[in-house]
Amino acid sequence: MITTIGHDLSHVIALLQEGNVVALPTETVYGLAADANNDEAILKIFSVKNRPSTNPLILHFATLEQAYPYVSNFPVIFNELANHFCPGPLTFIVPRSSLVSDLVTGGQSSVAIRFPDHPLFVKLIENLNGPIAAPSANLYGQLSPTNSDHVYEQLAGRIPYILEGGACQHGLESTIIGLVNKKVVIYRHGGITTEALSTVLGYVPQTLTQEQSGILTSGMVRHHYATQTPLFLGFKPQQENQNALQITLTKNEQIIGPHYVLSDSSSLLEAARNLYAVLHQADKQTFKKIYIEPFPNEGLGKAMNDRLNRAAAKFSNH
Ligand code: TXA
Numbered sequence: 001m002i003t004t005i006g007h008d009l010s011h012v013i014a015l016l017q018e019g020n021v022v023a024l025p026t027e028t029v030y031g032l033a034a035d036a037n038n039d040e041a042i043l044k045i046f047s048v049k050n051r052p053s054t055n056p057l058i059l060h061f062a063t064l065e066q067a068y069p070y071v072s073n074f075p076v077i078f079n080e081l082a083n084h085f086c087p088g089p090l091t092f093i094v095p096r097s098s099l100v101s102d103l104v105t106g107g108q109s110s111v112a113i114r115f116p117d118h119p120l121f122v123k124l125i126e127n128l129n130g131p132i133a134a135p136s137a138n139l140y141g142q143l144s145p146t147n148s149d150h151v152y153e154q155l156a157g158r159i160p161y162i163l164e165g166g167a168c169q170h171g172l173e174s175t176i177i178g179l180v181n182k183k184v185v186i187y188r189h190g191g192i193t194t195e196a197l198s199t200v201l202g203y204v205p206q207t208l209t210q211e212q213s214g215i216l217t218s219g220m221v222r223h224h225y226a227t228q229t230p231l232f233l234g235f236k237p238q239q240e241n242q243n244a245l246q247i248t249l250t251k252n253e254q255i256i257g258p259h260y261v262l263s264d265s266s267s268l269l270e271a272a273r274n275l276y277a278v279l280h281q282a283d284k285q286t287f288k289k290i291y292i293e294p295f296p297n298e299g300l301g302k303a304m305n306d307r308l309n310r311a312a313a314k315f316s317n318h
């Protein structure tokens with residue numbers, strides 16, 4: 001299959017209507033999209049990504065009204081959070097209705113829904129007249145794509161079309177939340193920070209691990225979001241100078257040898273936007289190891305540390 005990168009929105013609509021999967025830009029990362037009401041198209045998502053079919057997909061809607069029929073109960077507090085943060089990088093886990101395909105939820109009684117903040121993606125949902133199911137447009141377990149080239153590198157030959165939308169504005173996946181004992185909990189840190197959620201909720205939402213939540217999300221799998229090159233958190237030992245790359249949040253005169261900086265002004269927002277792109281770039285070169293300085297554990301730093309810990313877990317022996 002030949003994979004084209006282009007701007008042809010009506011072609012993308014036709015491809016989706018015919019049951020194909022297509023890569024699309026969102027404000028977080030590129031998504032691998034299919035018509036959520038077409039089971040054959042959904043099955044293609046899993047095979048293109050090599051993703052286990054038990055791992056559920058997010059449904060993307062243009063408006064809350066459009067989502068309601070797919071949900072059996074949308075808690076009032078989620079309405080309030082949606083009013084503050086949506087469209088945007090926040091995903092809600094809610095009880096599903098019978099309209100949702102079992103293939104989307106992996107047979108679970110809940111469904112993940114999100115309202116993406118990207119004009120092209122929203123236009124497609126409106127044209128399709130229904131939700132779009134989309135995981136990140138990478139191979140299972142690998143780095144998420146934040147531009148069309150990243151998608152092409154992993155999925156060329158597997159999908160017909162990548163809709164060009166430039167670099168993603170946030171560069172990190174959405175924050176995933178649920179409701180447990182009437183309290184909002186975080187299943188995956190992402191573009192909406194714990195601090196931002198707290199100001200609306202009036203309390204700090206707990207983060208639930210896989211064991212605590214009893215549900216499996218790939219964002220909770222210990223080895224995930226990984227580079228091909230072994231990745232370590234921290235600073236490289238001196239003897240590794242030329243073979244190892246150091247990535248830091250901001251400028252650091254003490255680093256000798258190859259060195260990438262994520263944000264000259266120490267901005268976590270800018271670092272998040274650049275993180276995956278820098279990791280993709282580093283991975284393509286001949287470095288034997290990548291060292292990355294952990295981020296301050298606040299704001300977007302939490303989500304970035306989470307991704308790096310999972311990537312590094314692949315290369316540790318523990
Ligand atoms: O920013 C994002 O969320 C991107 C863009 C494309 O929207 N999507 C994304 O999808 O990151 P994915 O599939 O790569 O990660 C979504 C996570 C997975 O870990 C999945 O297991 C979890 O959401 N998930 C989906 N439905 C769920 C459900 N019903 N219950 C618990 N977790 C769920």
Ligand code: MG
Pocket residue numbers: 135136144218
């Ligand atoms: Mg993913």
